Amino acid sequence: MKCKAYLVADSIDISALPNEMKVKETCFFQVDGNRYVVFPYGVIVCWGDGHLAPALVLIQPHLREPYGEKLIQTDEFIVEKQENGQTKLIMEDTIFLPSFEDVVYTAFSHPIAQSLRLIKFEDEILASVSHFIHIPASLAKHGKIKESKKQISKMQGHLYSLKSLIRLEHSVLDKPEFFWEYPEFDDYYNRMAIYLEMNSRLTIMDKKFETIDEILSILSNELNHRHSSKLEWIIILLILIEIIIFFVQDVLKLI
Numbered sequence: 081m082k083c084k085a086y087l088v089a090d091s092i093d094i095s096a097l098p099n100e101m102k103v104k105e106t107c108f109f110q111v112d113g114n115r116y117v118v119f120p121y122g123v124i125v126c127w128g129d130g131h132l133a134p135a136l137v138l139i140q141p142h143l144r145e146p147y148g149e150k151l152i153q154t155d156e157f158i159v160e161k162q163e164n165g166q167t168k169l170i171m172e173d174t175i176f177l178p179s180f181e182d183v184v185y186t187a188f189s190h191p192i193a194q195s196l197r198l199i200k201f202e203d204e205i206l207a208s209v210s211h212f213i214h215i216p217a218s219l220a221k222h223g224k225i226k227e228s229k230k231q232i233s234k235m236q237g238h239l240y241s242l243k244s245l246i247r248l249e250h251s252v253l254d255k256p257e258f259f260w261e262y263p264e265f266d267d268y269y270n271r272m273a274i275y276l277e278m279n280s281r282l283t284i285m286d287k288k289f290e291t292i293d294e295i296l297s298i299l300s301n302e303l304n305h306r307h308s309s310k311l312e313w314i315i316i317l318l319i320l321i322e323i324i325i326f327f328v329q330d331v332l333k334l335i
Contacts, residue, residue, distance in 0.1 A: 081160075083175055083188070084130035085196045087153035089122040090145035097142060101182055104257050108186055111135050115182065117189035121252050123196050125189040130156065155196050169268060170275045187265035190256050191272035197252060198281055201245075205288050208242050212295050225302045232299050239296050246289055253282065 094107040097118060101108040107118040114128030116135045124139065126132060140146075158174040169176055177184055212235060218225055225232065259266045273279070 081128060081158075082130035083125065083127050083157040083159050083192065084132075085123060085125045085155045085189075085192050086132050087123050087196045087200055088132075088136075088139075088147055089143040091122050091143075092118055092120055092124075092139065093142040093144065094118050094120050097139065101186060103183075103186060103261070106186060106189070106258070108182060109135075109138075111138070115185050117186050117193070119189075119193045119197075121193075121197050123193035125185075125193055127159065127185050127189075153196055153200050155192060155199075157192075169271050183262065183265070184268075186258065187262065187268045188272060190258060191269050191276060191278065194253050194273075195276040195278060198278070198285075202281065202285065204245070205242065205285060205292075208238065209288055209291055209295075212239070213291075215295055215298055219298060219302075225299070229303065229306060232303055236296060236299050236303075239292055239299075242292060243289070243296075246285075246292075253278070 097107045098109050099107045100110065105120070109116055109118075111134040112128075114126055114131065114134060117125040117127075118135075118139065119125075122143075124132060124135065126135070156173070157170075160174060160176050161180070162168075162176045162178050166176060169178075175188060177188070215225060215235075227235070255269065259269050
């Protein structure tokens with residue numbers, strides 16, 4: 081048996097899907113011998129032959145902002161039954177299930193789905209940080225940022241949007257309420273999260289979040305500096321005009 085997870089969209093309306101298990105935060109159903117656990121944040125976890133197509137016919141109308149084929153993220157595991165006395169749950173991308181109950185599939189699906197969503201999010205942050213990382217270097221080398229005021233404002237808008245997305249994703253990546261209702265499966269979640277290095281990846285993500293804050297601070301300071309410089313030049317120009325007028329008036333009096 082395989083366990084294969086797919087990130088196929090920004091979100092899925094699971095309220096409109098059939099649900100064989102009445103648990104929060106997920107939708108569980110079976111098609112052609114495969115068990116599917118669907119998450120509202122766009123992830124589908126398949127237990128069986130790993131094929132998504134049988135369920136996608138049902139799910140497709142309920143995808144919001146679906147990804148193209150090249151953007152779909154996947155993760156895959158081999159699944160085996162635990163032997164008597166065996167305590168390991170995950171090793172070398174092999175999941176050892178204590179039983180083949182629907183609730184067990186759901187318990188293991190949660191950390192797998194969160195990890196897959198985090199991969200997508202990590203890629204988005206990396207792309208954004210890489211795109212703006214030249215700003216501190218440019219400031220150090222030239223003493224200013226070469227981009228125009230409009231370009232800087234666009235950068236700020238993009239980074240603020242990314243910050244909002246970060247806050248949203250942090251709530252998605254919290255421990256699901258499912259494990260408050262089924263505390264006997266809490267150990268499954270914790271051990272899978274450790275194997276998938278969720279805590280360390282979230283720590284790295286927070287560090288990148290700090291980098292975004294620093295870049296935003298630089299951009300804000302640059303805009304303030306340009307605004308102050310503009311005001312200074314306006315004041316200088318007004319004083320110069322006043323001097324010229326005063327000089328002309330004095331000359332006219334002499335004439």
